[in-house]
Amino acid sequence: xxxxxxxxxxxxxxxxxxxxxxxxxxxxxxxxxxxxxxxxxxxxxxxxxxxxxxxxxxxxxxxxxxxxxxxxxxxxxxxxxxxxxxxxxxxxxxxxxxxxxxxxxxxxxxxxxxxxxxxxxxxxxxxxxxxxxxxxxxxxxxxxxxxxxxxxxxxxxxxxxxxxxxxxxxxxxxxxxxxxxxxxxxxxxxxxxxxxxxxxxxxxxxxxxxxxxxxxxxxxxxxxxxxxxxxxxxxxxxxxxxxxxxxxxxxxxxxxxxxxxxxxxxxxxxxxxxxxxxxxxxxxxxxxxxxxxxxxxxxxxxxxxxx
Amino acid sequence: xxxxxxxxxxxxxxxxxxxxxxxxxxxxxxxxxxxxxxxxxxxxxxxxxxxxxxxxxxxxxxxxxxxxxxxxxxxxxxxxxxxxxxxxxxxxxxxxxxxxxxxxxxxxxxxxxxxxxxxxxxxxxxxxxxxxxxxxxxxxxxxxxxxxxxxxxxxxxxxxxxxxxxxxxxxxxxxxxxxxxxxxxxxxxxxxxxxxxxxxxxxxxxxxxxxxxxxxxxxxxxxxxxxxxxxxxxxxxxxxxxxxxxxxxxxxxxxxxxxxxxxxxxxxxxxxxxxxxxxxxxxxxxxxxxxxxxxxxxxxxxxxxxxxxxxxxxxxxxxxxxxxxxxxxxxxxxxxxxxxxxxxxxxxxxxxxxxxxxxxxxxxxxxxxxxxxxxxxxxxxxxxxxxxxxxxxxxxxxxxxxxxxxxxxxxxxxxxxxxxxxxxxxxxxxxxxxxxxxxxxxxxxxxxxxxxxxxxxxxxxxxxxxxxxxxxxxxxxxxxxxxxxxxxxxxxxxxxxxxxxxxxxxxxxxxxxxxxxxxxxxxxxxxxxxxxxxxxxxxxxxxxxxxxxxxxxxxxxxxxxxxxxxxxxxxxxxxxxxxxxxxxxxxxxxx
Ligand SMILES: Cc1cc2nc3c(=O)[nH]c(=O)nc-3n(C[C@H](O)[C@H](O)[C@H](O)COP(=O)(O)OP(=O)(O)OC[C@H]3O[C@@H](n4cnc5c(N)ncnc54)[C@H](O)[C@@H]3O)c2cc1C
Numbered sequence: 001x002x003x004x005x006x007x008x009x010x011x012x013x014x015x016x017x018x019x020x021x022x023x024x025x026x027x028x029x030x031x032x033x034x035x036x037x038x039x040x041x042x043x044x045x046x047x048x049x050x051x052x053x054x055x056x057x058x059x060x061x062x063x064x065x066x067x068x069x070x071x072x073x074x075x076x077x078x079x080x081x082x083x084x085x086x087x088x089x090x091x092x093x094x095x096x097x098x099x100x101x102x103x104x105x106x107x108x109x110x111x112x113x114x115x116x117x118x119x120x121x122x123x124x125x126x127x128x129x130x131x132x133x134x135x136x137x138x139x140x141x142x143x144x145x146x147x148x149x150x151x152x153x154x155x156x157x158x159x160x161x162x163x164x165x166x167x168x169x170x171x172x173x174x175x176x177x178x179x180x181x182x183x184x185x186x187x188x189x190x191x192x193x194x195x196x197x198x199x200x201x202x203x204x205x206x207x208x209x210x211x212x213x214x215x216x217x218x219x220x221x222x223x224x225x226x227x228x229x230x231x232x233x234x235x236x237x238x239x240x241x242x243x244x245x246x247x248x249x250x251x252x253x254x255x256x257x258x259x260x261x262x263x264x265x266x267x268x269x270x271x272x273x274x275x276x277x278x279x280x281x282x283x284x285x286x287x288x289x290x291x292x293x294x295x296x297x298x299x300x301x302x303x304x305x306x307x
Numbered sequence: 308x309x310x311x312x313x314x315x316x317x318x319x320x321x322x323x324x325x326x327x328x329x330x331x332x333x334x335x336x337x338x339x340x341x342x343x344x345x346x347x348x349x350x351x352x353x354x355x356x357x358x359x360x361x362x363x364x365x366x367x368x369x370x371x372x373x374x375x376x377x378x379x380x381x382x383x384x385x386x387x388x389x390x391x392x393x394x395x396x397x398x399x400x401x402x403x404x405x406x407x408x409x410x411x412x413x414x415x416x417x418x419x420x421x422x423x424x425x426x427x428x429x430x431x432x433x434x435x436x437x438x439x440x441x442x443x444x445x446x447x448x449x450x451x452x453x454x455x456x457x458x459x460x461x462x463x464x465x466x467x468x469x470x471x472x473x474x475x476x477x478x479x480x481x482x483x484x485x486x487x488x489x490x491x492x493x494x495x496x497x498x499x500x501x502x503x504x505x506x507x508x509x510x511x512x513x514x515x516x517x518x519x520x521x522x523x524x525x526x527x528x529x530x531x532x533x534x535x536x537x538x539x540x541x542x543x544x545x546x547x548x549x550x551x552x553x554x555x556x557x558x559x560x561x562x563x564x565x566x567x568x569x570x571x572x573x574x575x576x577x578x579x580x581x582x583x584x585x586x587x588x589x590x591x592x593x594x595x596x597x598x599x600x601x602x603x604x605x606x607x608x609x610x611x612x613x614x615x616x617x618x619x620x621x622x623x624x625x626x627x628x629x630x631x632x633x634x635x636x637x638x639x640x641x642x643x644x645x646x647x648x649x650x651x652x653x654x655x656x657x658x659x660x661x662x663x664x665x666x667x668x669x670x671x672x673x674x675x676x677x678x679x680x681x682x683x684x685x686x687x688x689x690x691x692x693x694x695x696x697x698x699x700x701x702x703x704x705x706x707x708x709x710x711x712x713x714x715x716x717x718x719x720x721x722x723x724x725x726x727x728x729x730x731x732x733x734x735x736x737x738x739x740x741x742x743x744x745x746x747x748x749x750x751x752x753x754x755x756x757x758x759x760x761x762x763x764x765x766x767x768x769x770x771x772x773x774x775x776x777x778x779x780x781x782x783x784x785x786x787x788x789x790x791x792x793x794x795x796x797x798x799x800x801x802x803x804x805x806x807x808x809x810x811x812x813x814x815x816x817x818x819x820x821x822x823x824x825x826x827x828x829x830x831x832x833x834x835x836x837x838x839x840x841x842x843x844x845x846x847x848x849x850x851x852x853x854x855x856x857x858x859x860x861x862x863x864x865x866x867x868x869x870x871x872x873x874x875x876x877x878x879x880x881x882x883x884x885x886x887x888x889x890x891x892x893x894x895x896x897x898x
Contacts (some may be wrong), residue, residue, distance in 0.1 A: 075713055076684070089714045093721065104355075112361040114378035116749045205713060209693035216384065216689065216696050234748055237759075240382025247384035247685070247800055250710065254684045258720070259355035259677035269351050277676040280717070281724035283652075288352045290506040290528055291515025294455040294653040295498025299462060299485045300472065303492070304451050307437075307475045 022181045026064040026197045027156055033060050033197075054166055057159040061174050064197055066102060068177035071201030072249060073101035075208045077257035086195055088204045096253070099276035100262025105253060110171040118234060119241065123175045176249065179242075183211035215246035309335045310870065312586050312601040314569045314616070317395015318851045319837025319858045320607030321544035322443075324561045326862035328551035330872055334561040335599065336548065337588055339568040339608070340391025341370035343398070343541065344898055346525040354677040357522040358399065360388070365399050365523065367391045369591035370566050379611065380747040380759035384687060385801035387760050389609055393565060394541030396609065396804070397851065399521045401656035401672075402489040402537045404449045406440050407853040408478050408664045408735075408846030409433040413814065422665035424770075427632065427738040429842040430814035430823040433477075438876050439856035440476070445881045446547075447489040447538045449852070452658035453498060454485060455516060456650025460728050461659040461671040464789030468781070473662065478848070483661040486670070489538035489852075490514050490655055491885070497527060497536075498654075508534065518673060520656035531890035532898060537655075543884040544855075550892040554882050566591040568754045572604055572620040574830050581623065583833035589754060603869050607837040607858075610806035614744035614839075615758035617810075623829045628820050629810060630744035633760070634844035636667070636805040637767060637775050639732035639798060640682055641704060641782040642711070643791030644719060649728040652679075657731075661785065666774040667735040667847035669782050676724055683719070686710040687764065688798035698798060702776075703783040708798035719795075728789065730782040733805070734775040735847040737768045740818075744809055762801045807850050810839035812857070824868070825861030832869065836861045 027034045034056060070083045078084035079095020096102070164170070177198065184191045184199040187210045191199035203211065258277040265272050271287070278284065311327055313320045316338035324336045343349055343364070350357065350364060357363050361376050367389050368376035381387060390396045409415050410423040412433040429436070443449070452458070465483035473482035491513035496505045498516045506515050508530035515526045515536065524537030533546040551558030571587040585600035606613045614630030622629075643649075652673030660670040674682060688709035689696035699707035711719055719727070747759035767775075779796060786794045810827075812835075813819025820827060821840050827833045836858040838850050845853055859876060866872040 077680075077717055078714055091714065091717060093717075095717070108359075108361050112375050114375035114752070116378065118750050206693060209690050209712075213689060213694040213696065237380065237382060237748055241380070243384050244381050248386075250690075250712065251386070251681050251684045254712070254716070255359075255677050255681040256355070258680035259359075260353045261355045264353060264356060269356070271353075275676075277680070277720070281676045281720045283676050283724045289501060289517055290503045290526060291497060291501060291511065291517045292455075292653040293499055293501045294516045294650060295453050295493050296456065296459065297454055298451065299454050299458070299659075302451060302474060302485075305474050305476060305484075305487070307477050 022064055022068070022192070022198045023060065023160070024156065025192055025199075026067070027060045029193065031197070033063055054159065054163045057156070057163050062171070065171070065173040065177040066106065067197035068180050068200045069102045069105045069173065070097065071196070071198060071203070071208070072180060073097070073105060073253050073257055075205065076250065076253040077101065083196065083201055086202060087208065093280060094276045096257040099257050101253060101257035104256035104259070104261045106173050108252065108256070109173040109176055113172055115172055117169060119238065120172055120175055121170055123179070176245070179215070179245070180211065183214050186214060187211045212246060212250065216243060309333050309599060309601040311335070311603045311605060311865065312337065312599060313605045313607055314572075314586065315339070315395065315607035315609060315612070315837065316393045316540065316545060316563065317607065317609055317837060318397045318540060319854050320395075320605065321540040321548055322855045322858040323605050323607065323836045323862045323865070325544045325548040325551065326859055327866060328548045328561045329555035329558045330866055330870070330875075331557045331559045332866075332870060333559065334548070335601070336561050336563045337567040337569055337586070338391070338393050338563065338565045339591070340368065340393070340565065342393050342565040343523075346523060350523045350525060352517070352519045352522050354522070354675050358678060365390050365392070371592065377752060377757070379757055380749050382759060382761055383764065383801070385760075385762055385764070385803060386685065387611060388802065388804040389611055389806070393545055393563070394539045397539035398523055398541060400539060400851065401520050402539070403486045403657055403660065403670065403849040404444070404447065404489045404852040405487055405660065405662070405848040406476055406478065407436075407848050408662070410664055411843050411846045412436065419665050423735070423846060424737045424843045427808070427811070427813065427818070427843040430812060436856060436860075439859045440852065442859055442876050442881050443852055443855045444476070444487075446884050447543055448883050448885070449487050449489050450492050452486040452488045452490065452655060453492050453514065454658065455654035456648065457652070457654060457671055457673055457728060458485065458650075458659040460645070460649040460789050461785070464785035464787070465659070465661055467788030468661075468784060470661070478662045478664060481663045483659070486658050486660050488655060488658065489543070491534070491536045491538075514655055516654040518653045518675070521674065521678060532893055533889045534885050538884065546889050546893055546898070547882070547884050549896065549898070550889045553888045553892045554886050567597075569608070569616060570596075570619065570754050572606070572616060572622065572833065573598075574620070574622060574833070580831050581829065582831040594753070603832050603834065603865055605834045605836050605865070606810070607835075609837055610809040610839040611744055611758050611760055613810050613835060613837070615746065615756070618746050619755040625829060626817055628740075628818055631740045631742075631809070632738040632811050632818070633742045633744060633762070633809040634736050634738055634807040635742075635762065635801055635803040636844055636847060637734040637736045637764065637771055638802050638805070639734070639775060639779050639782075639796065640685075641730045641732065641779065641786060642683060642719070642795045642797070643728045643730070643786035643789065644722055644793045645726045645728065645791055647790070648723075648725045651725050651727050651729075661781070662848070663778060663781065664846050665735060667778045668733045669778060669785060670731050670733065672729050672731045674729065676720065679724065679727070679729070680716060680720065682729065683711040683716055683795070683797060685799050685802060686797050687800040691715060691795070700796070700798065702796065703780055703787070704794040704796040708796040710797065711795050728786065728791065730786060732775065732778045732782050733847045733849075734771060734778060736771040736774070736844045738808055738811065738843050739763070739768060741766075760803065762803065764801045805850055806838050807841040807844050808839065810835045812840050812842050824864040825857070826864070826868075834861055834865060
């Protein structure tokens with residue numbers, strides 16, 4: 001297949017970031033997770049029962065990340081679920097959702113990828129807010145199908161800022177989801193709205209591939225797009241790391257979807273059920289073995305060789 | 308004060324430790340990772356549990372699996388597959404033990420002599436290496452691989468290529484053959500039954516065809532550790548080193564300390580010459596630091612970790628070659644789908660190969676589903692049918708090269724894992740100074756600044772690229788000859804696990820770190836004995852046999868140079884690592 005010219009990456013106006021990566025939609029869009037009144041400052045001032053801003057935003061980001069990674073894992077292994085349908089490649093047999101691949105990704109990213117905070121934090125901040133200094137609300141946003149009041153934006157803005165400035169380590173699934181959603185809206189700007197919580201999950205299979213094409217060909221493009229100021233010695237590492245991340249997301253999501261992760265009992269070191277991929281591929285029909293009766297002799301009868 | 312401290316219990320370190328223990332030296336072997344002394348309790352046969360590089364029991368990281376793995380920087384789409392723990396990366400290797408091609412050694416005068424990496428040959432002859440090959444082959448022991456159905460499928464394809472069958476240890480020209488493997492041939496019921504109850508040692512001996520090489524070898528069930536089928540060093544050299552007193556006259560067992568991360572090699576000027584004096588290591592669990600002195604220090608941490616340790620120790624690097632010249636066989640991967648069963652993935656991971664000096668080689672590889680799926684999606688050519696990432700070559704495979712992803716992968720896998728056969732393309736790649744290990748600018752971990760492994764995979768030499776394309780075509784032809792209905796070429800992004808030559812031994816002071824005796828040029832009494840000391844990519848053969856033969860030679864040089872002893876490889880007979888004296892002693896030690 002000839003390699004078509006990929007779409008160009010345009011630097012984004014900072015203010016468009018949060019919409020594009022889906023935070024706004026996930027928070028206050030149709031089907032959003034936050035009751036709009038929570039973001040109403042009048043309410044917040046008077047209602048002692050309301051949680052602090054950080055507690056408001058944390059679950060929004062977590063759900064957004066999960067939804068985005070659902071979009072990724074079905075890209076690796078589609079099944080009969082809604083995400084695979086949206087992607088346009090539903091499949092009658094169980095896929096990534098049934099095999100627990102999204103949990104696999106979240107567990108790996110948030111607890112085990114020893115990715116340096118020095119990079120994750122600024123990328124995360126850029127992707128999750130994109131508003132650090134400018135202040136979202138003042139700039140006025142035109143978001144298709146999403147009417148957001150300036151007061152709501154200001155509250156969201158403050159909540160995000162508070163969260164990012166807190167001492168909590170940012171779970172790596174957030175910036176990863178942010179990266180995928182940012183690319184999703186580059187590929188299809190209309191993905192800010194629609195089914196599911198995240199722009200990436202709203203893409204077709206071909207659009208998801210186009211998003212990865214953008215990540216994989218990153219040199220300065222994506223780094224420029226991110227517009228994050230990394231400390232000097234790190235700057236040179238970012239573009240290479242993003243390339244690595246692009247490949248690793250595809251490979252790792254696939255590995256997880258086809259592995260026993262979802263049905264493995266850590267305590268007993270045994271399987272609770274037959275893994276999705278084993279049923280799909282016919283791997284070890286009767287479970288783990290000590291050996292197979294597959295020894296058929298020596299090639300040409302030769303059991304040893306010498307010079 | 309020890310006689311010798313060896314850093315790293317992977318493919319290379321235990322060889323030096325065992326050889327010098329047999330000579331009665333006081334050897335301390337320090338390993339950064341876990342011991343895995345009770346594999347039946349610690350291991351399973353599952354891919355995520357075993358092979359997840361972040362959380363699996365086979366990963367680069369401390370014993371405590373609730374702690375993150377050690378992060379290494381790879382500034383490109385690639386994957387460096389190294390393990391910590393006793394056995395190192397041999398814990399999940401396939402035990403393929405071909406010899407390096409003669410063409411990569413000094414003095415080679417075959418008709419194709421100018422076709423190899425001529426600027427980076429071994430600084431001695433193939434003939435000089437042969438006794439060391441033989442010594443390791445007898446110790447492991449290395450055996451002609453037994454055949455299963457997936458090998459039969461591979462041979463069916465190889466037979467269509469018009470090549471002879473190799474029936475010697477030395478590869479004399481293009482040919483195919485069963486692997487010479489460091490895997491015990493099946494005996495008794497092994498390979499003849501799938502009934503668990505009939506597969507206990509000693510009713511079954513050697514390889515039971517379980518198909519779990521990648522998850523660690525602990526079969527046959529009930530066998531002593533040194534009689535498990537696959538001869539990873541945790542099953543071969545380490546047991547011998549720990550029991551040297553019972554099988555070698557005057558032998559002295561080594562001391563092995565695990566979860567011991569060496570953070571520094573110490574050196575001082577003695578009579579004007581910079582000389583290694585000992586090491587400092589850090590206990591992964593307590594964080595406590597320990598220091599010990601030794602007459603000789605041996606670096607065996609592997610191709611990625613040795614340069615890191617060198618830099619973090621502040622040792623000099625006068626010609627700039629520490630970490631440079633890293634070779635990886637610039638692998639590629641072809642998948643054939645068949646109408647009938649290929650026997651995949653039962654049996655030894657790989658038991659059939661094709662050698663094609665001076666281009667490289669091919670081997671069949673059996674993998675369970677998750678690793679198969681992973682291998683189908685590691686590509687530098689985008690996603691088939693979607694984008695080519697600037698590559699996506701076409702050729703005797705079907706469609707463009709690239710990832711088999713999503714719906715296409717699912718369809719392929721749903722056809723049955725036993726209907727697939729995969730072929731690894733092994734390239735004879737050149738030593739290039741820009742493929743290298745440096746220190747990363749990313750934050751240090753608890754053991755100091757971390758290594759960064761850079762491969763300019765899109766700028767490999769013309770010879771390297773030519774070799775890879777040549778072997779990829781051969782792989783496609785072989786798969787078609789075997790009856791594949793469809794052939795996919797993945798165009799792997801660098802999967803760096805045949806690692807070689809990042810601290811290379813060479814004749815020239817200009818482009819080598821280690822002199823022809825295995826000692827570093829910059830620091831006396833400091834030796835390198837593992838894959839990093841290899842001079843080049845060997846022409847393509849899997850590296851461990853050659854690395855261990857070289858380590859054996861280096862052990863002799865250490866003994867002769869600093870302990871006044873005589874070399875032994877030409878005058879003594881090796882003891883095989885399955886020796887029952889080793890088994891009995893392991894039992895007494897509770898191992
Ligand atoms: C999937 C797979 C299949 C393979 N199959 C084959 C095959 O069939 N045939 C073949 O020849 N090769 C094979 N290989 C390659 C083989 O594993 C290597 O050639 C071999 O393990 C290299 O030995 P080494 O000693 O150089 O490094 P390693 O085996 O990686 O050992 C290095 C050891 O040193 C330890 N270490 C590192 N730094 C420190 C430190 N600072 N302090 C203390 N300890 C340290 C590490 O934890 C590790 O245990 C395979 C590799 C992989 C990944």
